[in-house]
Amino acid sequence: MKKIILILIFSSLLVVIAIGILAQKDYEPTKLMKLKEKYSKKEEPQVDHSKFAILQEKFSSPQQVTAACVTCHNLTAQHVMEGNHWNWEREEYVKGRGIVYLGKKNALNNFCIGTHGNELSCAKCHIGYGMDITGKIFIDKKNIDCLICHDVTETYAKAQEKAGFPVATLDLNKIAQDVGKPKRTNCGVCHFYGGGGNNVKHGDLEMAMFEPSKDIDIHMASDGMNLQCVDCHLTNQHSISGKVYSLSSMSLNRNTCEQCHTETPHDTNILNEHSIKVACQSCHIPVYAKGNATKMYWDWSTAGKLKDGEPFSEEDSLGNHTYLSIKGNFTWEKNVKPDYIWFNGTASHYLKGDIIQDTSKIFVLNQLHGSYADDESKIIPVKIHLAKQPYDPVNRMLIQPKLFAENKGEGAFWKDFDWLSATEVGMKESNLPFSGKISFMETAMYWPVNHMVSPASESVDCIECHTRDNSRIAGLNDFYIPGRDHYASLEAIGKWLIILAILGVFVHSAIRIYAYGKLRKGTKQ
Amino acid sequence: MSKKQVYIYQGFERFWHWMQALLIIFLAFTGFEVHGEYTFLGFQYAVQYHNLAAYMLIFLIVFAIFWHLTTGEWKQYIPTLENLKAQLNYYIFGIFSNAPHPTKKTVLSKLNPMQKLTYFGLKILIIPLSIISGLLYIFYRYPTKHGIDAININSLEFVAVFHTLAAILLILFFIVHLYLITTGDTIISNLKAMLTGFEELEDDNDVQSQEKSDDSQSSTKKLD
Numbered sequence: 001m002k003k004i005i006l007i008l009i010f011s012s013l014l015v016v017i018a019i020g021i022l023a024q025k026d027y028e029p030t031k032l033m034k035l036k037e038k039y040s041k042k043e044e045p046q047v048d049h050s051k052f053a054i055l056q057e058k059f060s061s062p063q064q065v066t067a068a069c070v071t072c073h074n075l076t077a078q079h080v081m082e083g084n085h086w087n088w089e090r091e092e093y094v095k096g097r098g099i100v101y102l103g104k105k106n107a108l109n110n111f112c113i114g115t116h117g118n119e120l121s122c123a124k125c126h127i128g129y130g131m132d133i134t135g136k137i138f139i140d141k142k143n144i145d146c147l148i149c150h151d152v153t154e155t156y157a158k159a160q161e162k163a164g165f166p167v168a169t170l171d172l173n174k175i176a177q178d179v180g181k182p183k184r185t186n187c188g189v190c191h192f193y194g195g196g197g198n199n200v201k202h203g204d205l206e207m208a209m210f211e212p213s214k215d216i217d218i219h220m221a222s223d224g225m226n227l228q229c230v231d232c233h234l235t236n237q238h239s240i241s242g243k244v245y246s247l248s249s250m251s252l253n254r255n256t257c258e259q260c261h262t263e264t265p266h267d268t269n270i271l272n273e274h275s276i277k278v279a280c281q282s283c284h285i286p287v288y289a290k291g292n293a294t295k296m297y298w299d300w301s302t303a304g305k306l307k308d309g310e311p312f313s314e315e316d317s318l319g320n321h322t323y324l325s326i327k328g329n330f331t332w333e334k335n336v337k338p339d340y341i342w343f344n345g346t347a348s349h350y351l352k353g354d355i356i357q358d359t360s361k362i363f364v365l366n367q368l369h370g371s372y373a374d375d376e377s378k379i380i381p382v383k384i385h386l387a388k389q390p391y392d393p394v395n396r397m398l399i400q401p402k403l404f405a406e407n408k409g410e411g412a413f414w415k416d417f418d419w420l421s422a423t424e425v426g427m428k429e430s431n432l433p434f435s436g437k438i439s440f441m442e443t444a445m446y447w448p449v450n451h452m453v454s455p456a457s458e459s460v461d462c463i464e465c466h467t468r469d470n471s472r473i474a475g476l477n478d479f480y481i482p483g484r485d486h487y488a489s490l491e492a493i494g495k496w497l498i499i500l501a502i503l504g505v506f507v508h509s510a511i512r513i514y515a516y517g518k519l520r521k522g523t524k525q
Numbered sequence: 526m527s528k529k530q531v532y533i534y535q536g537f538e539r540f541w542h543w544m545q546a547l548l549i550i551f552l553a554f555t556g557f558e559v560h561g562e563y564t565f566l567g568f569q570y571a572v573q574y575h576n577l578a579a580y581m582l583i584f585l586i587v588f589a590i591f592w593h594l595t596t597g598e599w600k601q602y603i604p605t606l607e608n609l610k611a612q613l614n615y616y617i618f619g620i621f622s623n624a625p626h627p628t629k630k631t632v633l634s635k636l637n638p639m640q641k642l643t644y645f646g647l648k649i650l651i652i653p654l655s656i657i658s659g660l661l662y663i664f665y666r667y668p669t670k671h672g673i674d675a676i677n678i679n680s681l682e683f684v685a686v687f688h689t690l691a692a693i694l695l696i697l698f699f700i701v702h703l704y705l706i707t708t709g710d711t712i713i714s715n716l717k718a719m720l721t722g723f724e725e726l727e728d729d730n731d732v733q734s735q736e737k738s739d740d741s742q743s744s745t746k747k748l749d
Binding site: 003006007010013014017018021270273276373461462463466467468479480481482483484485486487490491493494497498501502504505508509511512515516519 | 536537540544559560561564567568569572573576577580581584585588616620621622623666679680681682685686689690693696697700701704707
């Protein structure tokens with residue numbers, strides 16, 4: 001009887017331990033609830049701009065609006081003019097180069113390549129007025145375009161190729177009287193269209209994010225928390241947190257999920273431990289380009305074909321350009337599984353005039369640094385944009401062509417469709433040598449994917465990485481992860497030993513059966 | 526030579542044996558799913574249940590060690606070379622001619638020399654290898670700047686290789702063990718003994734040892 005009781009006690013102890021470990025630990029069940037509560041309270045404006053007399057005087061130019069703004073916001077212009085939205089560059093320390101003012105002036109990309117000589121067109125997204133072809137930065141604060149970020153009527157718009165000036169027909173008074181904190185539309189009107197069209201560059205920032213559903217972005221969903229860009233990209237004196245690594249080199253001023261969600265947002269320890277080496281985005285953004293396709297490949301080498309002397313375009317079934325005479329061939333993809341890399345927050349960039357040693361391999365324009373052994377590194381999801389872009393095979397330099405001009409005959413490729421003259425003019429404006437020879441080489445750019453976070457229920461499943469075949473992180477081979485990796489030689493030996501053991505058992509038992517049969521026969525006789 | 530039913534495996538011993546067997550089979554089943562061999566429970570559950578069963582096994586083994594120390598049963602596992610050759614000969618030759626077991630099974634010495642050697646190896650090498658590598662696996666920290674450098678293991682691979690090795694050795698043990706169960710007096714006599722505690726043993730010893738076995742039997746009876 002005592003024995004049974006002892007066994008019962010022992011078994012029930014085991015059961016208690018089992019339940020204790022199995023039960024999900026809800027130490028802080030309200031973490032997410034608190035966040036939801038915090039962000040569901042929408043800020044009320046502190047002042048009513050329509051009551052200010054200065055905003056009721058008739059404005060005839062956008063500069064007059066800025067002049068009115070700075071009468072009250074008398075320190076703001078200085079802050080704006082210190083920021084990278086104004087200067088098109090960041091002060092960055094780059095290993096091997098020292099301090100570099102990294103920006104569109106000196107870094108090349110593999111979309112529209114670079115800005116030099118294309119300023120009138122590019123200024124559509126610049127927050128200044130009257131930018132000219134020399135690209136000089138204005139010191140007159142009246143040239144700051146306050147409204148492109150602070151118009152909340154969604155009517156303000158910059159004109160095409162007018163050096164940053166707005167459309168002429170706007171009612172500037174009405175707009176100026178209704179300004180506020182930037183909304184998704186204010187940021188998106190530039191950042192969603194980088195590279196010359198919707199979702200060309202990022203893959204995770206596109207016009208579907210103006211009014212996204214929960215499936216597209218759980219944070220910004222207009223039927224959900226409806227967060228605005230600046231809710232996460234916190235701003236201090238017009239210096240906005242977060243940056244894109246096409247033009248950043250240092251691990252500074254980054255935006256992270258942890259700033260709201262903390263480093264231990266999960267109920268289970270094993271998931272929280274993953275956050276030591278895996279960025280939140282890696283699991284919580286299973287696919288990007290959810291609303292519209294994003295550009296994955298750009299082949300400049302086919303650009304310049306004409307039909308009857310006129311440029312033309314071709315489209316795929318989704319309505320994306322697959323060929324443009326001014327730009328070449330493109331490949332677009334929708335609902336793309338990201339690639340994964342180690343990233344520690346630092347990057348190095350190809351700058352204009354750099355000499356490429358090996359032009360036969362795919363050359364990475366913004367190399368993101370990191371490895372398993374580096375304790376600052378985490379696995380992040382990226383979009384890899386590949387391109388074939390022009391370079392000078394003699395000087396081994398990427399070419400900055402002149403693409404845009406107002407008139408034919410100025411050498412701009414988009415008007416004249418001649419690589420030679422476009423390169424001559426573009427390289428001259430950039431003060432770079434040109435040998436007269438043009439080739440095309442493959443380049444890659446890495447775009448960290450940070451937006452389009454899915455609902456938790458749709459996050460990447462364990463098995464998608466922890467699997468022998470087609471692991472999402474199959475490309476990261478500098479470490480061991482369970483389920484994906486194994487020790488082939490040990491396992492081969494193990495398998496053979498097991499087969500031998502089973503064979504041994506069969507042989508031994510067969511002999512036994514045979515021998516017993518014989519013995520029994522013997523005793524019978 | 527008469528035969529007698531002897532109470533050879535006590536209650537805790539049998540509970541420990543079967544619980545350990547169940548847990549090890551379950552650990553192998555979930556472990557090889559974590560290893561990527563097949564998908565059944567789903568990776569997350571396989572990991573969770575594997576860890577849970579591991580803690581249960583450690584808990585059980587701690588109890589078993591305590592039991593072995595306090596009852597003195599640990600002495601059963603001290604390996605000996607005596608009769609080892611005869612035992613080996615029996616499995617290779619004698620068994621086929623229905624020769625008698627070379628080692629007499631008694632309550633005080635219920636393991637033959639091969640068993641002693643195997644279980645000793647299991648307890649001293651394979652189980653500790655499995656548990657230590659398993660605990661390192663559970664508590665493995667990826668290299669971090671906040672960790673203590675001295676206890677950072679730079680690769681999980683090192684841990685995983687030993688854990689896999691232990692698993693393979695356990696499977697080998699399991700296969701051979703299952704088979705050797707059938708080599709008792711009858712095919713099921715060993716299995717029956719481990720289930721009921723009683724085994725029919727040869728009673729050719731002097732009165733003293735017989736009394737002793739009676740003693741231990743009655744002493745456990747008293748427990749009931």
